[in-house]
Amino acid sequence: MSGYEGTSLNSEARSGKMIFEPILEKGVFRFDCSEDDRKNAFPSISFQDSKVRDTPLVNVQNVPTYIPSFECVSGQQIVNLEFPTNTSFYGTGEVSGQLERTGKRIFMWNTDAWGYGTGTTSLYQSHPWILAVLPNGEALGVLADTTRRCEVFCDFSAYPVITFGPLASPNDVLVSFSRAVVIT
Numbered sequence: 001m002s003g004y005e006g007t008s009l010n011s012e013a014r015s016g017k018m019i020f021e022p023i024l025e026k027g028v029f030r031f032d033c034s035e036d037d038r039k040n041a042f043p044s045i046s047f048q049d050s051k052v053r054d055t056p057l058v059n060v061q062n063v064p065t066y067i068p069s070f071e072c073v074s075g076q077q078i079v080n081l082e083f084p085t086n087t088s089f090y091g092t093g094e095v096s097g098q099l100e101r102t103g104k105r106i107f108m109w110n111t112d113a114w115g116y117g118t119g120t121t122s123l124y125q126s127h128p129w130i131l132a133v134l135p136n137g138e139a140l141g142v143l144a145d146t147t148r149r150c151e152v153f154c155d156f157s158a159y160p161v162i163t164f165g166p167l168a169s170p171n172d173v174l175v176s177f178s179r180a181v182v183i184t
Helices: 035-040 050-054 170-181
Strands: 014-017 019-022 028-032 069-073 076-080 088-093 126-133 139-144 161-167
Touching: 028 035, 126 170, 139 170, 161 170
Parallel strands: none
Antiparallel strands: 014 069, 019 028, 028 161, 069 076, 088 126, 126 139, 139 161
């Protein structure tokens, strides 16, 4: 199930709802800004088998609960996912501060952060992965499938966004995520 729901702002700017297709297993979706962006996306280095990200499931009529919107302006992609109030966020790789990231601005970029402190926004590894725990206990995972420097959901070129869920629990989300990215 896909289709471009965006509007062109000018020759370089566009915005709208992201297109999606089911991948990997029930409840996992790949989102792109357009069919062209999907076709031109760099190969995945996040997925154990990069073909899984690029191969839609057939005969799956599942529609994602949360559909991101996007804006591409001056070579920058901004992705917005709206969640219910009191959703808690975790993840984003090695950064200083609390494990719970709600309300935090995280820069995902690999850097040698010698002498880091509580204000250091990125450390040695970046993982553009966010685990959202919804107020009802369900959980949703979001992966920005990019190797580029990004600020939560921002990047300088279009990249796929993969969601996992919502599923029954954080454990179910992590199990689903591990099937995509963990080498066994």
